[in-house]
Amino acid sequence: MKLIKYGLFAAFGIFLSCSSNQSNENKVKNGYNAELATQLKADQYGMSKYVMAFLKRGPVRSQDSIEAAKLQKAHLENIERLAEEGKLVLAGPFFDDGVIRGIYVFNVETIEEAQALTETDPAIKAGRLVMELHPWYGSAALKQINELHKSLQKQNVSEQ
Incomplete structure (x- = not known):
């Protein structure tokens, strides 16, 4: 039972990590962070x-x-x-x-x-x-x- 419990916890952690990375990839593409650029009022050259x-x-x-x-x-x-x-x-x-x-x-x-x-x-x-x-x-x-x-x-x- 402990093994299943820990296995589910690890799988959930991996899922969260992957979905977090995916959202970061959408936000930051090729190093560009559109959200930060907007926040800092950067022009197209940063x-x-x-x-x-x-x-x-x-x-x-x-x-x-x-x-x-x-x-x-x-x-x-x-x-x-x-x-x-x-x-x-x-x-x-x-x-x-x-x-x-x-x-x-x-x-x-x-x-x-x-x-x-x-x-x-x-x-x-x-x-x-x-x-x-x-x-x-x-x-x-x-x-x-x-x-x-x-x-x-x-x-x-x-x-x-």
Whole structure:
């Protein structure tokens, strides 16, 4: 009786596995996932419009170290907020000490939308940073980076 019971359970498991694979094959053909492409608003090439921002050293760098640290913390909190809202898909600093301090990739269609978002940044408001904005065309998959990043992030940057 146990053998029949386990045999039926195994057969049911194989059936579920096969039907699951069949539905996945219908959804994903030749690597293309129409459902995901629609969800991410990808075009026929798997791409989307974005606005890339180059964060540059601003004209006002006279803050003392305490004020500069406060601005940096507020800047990072703003980055997190924009990422949570889905408006910012990628951000990060450059390691050198050049004029260009970092980049943002905004999940917006126009320079005007990105400009309005940059104006929420405390470091921009204080003149510590300025933004140079450019329309950009990149993989729609970038919209998934923030969720993936959360699974890799041991500590929140703004908590430092």
